[in-house]
Amino acid sequence: MKLILVLAIVAVVAARPEDDLSRYDNFDIDEVINNKRLLKAYMDCFIETGKCTPEGNDFKKWIPQSMEDSCSKCSEKQKILVAKVILAIKEEYNDGWLKLNELYNPGGKYDTSLNAFIEKYGH
Template sequence: MRIIIFFSCLVAAVFAADKYNSKYDNFDVDTLISNDRLLKAYINCFLEKGRCTPEGADFRKTLPEAVETTCSKCTEKQKVNIRKVIKAIQQKHPKQWDELVKKNDPSGKHRASFDKFIQGS
């Protein structure tokens, strides 16, 4: 019986490792995108042009991999939140969006698949 419990825990741990930490699943994205000053601060953090909150620093670390893998390790809630934030940046700060794209995908290799992900396709 102990072996079955141990094996079950091991399998659960392996599958959990395939996703990003869910501690930010309830991050208040709506406040972020409705407060332009706050949104600009996060953009500057992502571009390494300004200070970062602890959350912003964590997001900045995972951003290149999320772009490269089209957010394959994101939870469903994280995917929804990322789409909201990116759409807000694209609409309100297109110049900075272009900078973010160049920084996180300099060759443009992942642009088409990531754009498709952002549109929800």
């Protein structure tokens, strides 16, 4: 009986949608970064001053990973999405970028890896 319970728990955990690396394969990041209102809403989510959509929550999880280790657990598509949204916030909303950077990169300790990540995936 315990084995069945353990297998059921493993099956549920393995099927969680947030672990599905293909979930964002068709996500149009250009729609977000080219719409200032939408980009600002995502930024507000990331800096915890606004509500988050399910997608915003996922991006919010990937941002610290992108700064710390170039989002090593992300798919290539997710890396591109995160890098592009970070770059767009950096270019369009300087105050928001400063808050976001301080929140996830305190003291600039990930500057080198973050800049390399954005350079590789953000363009």
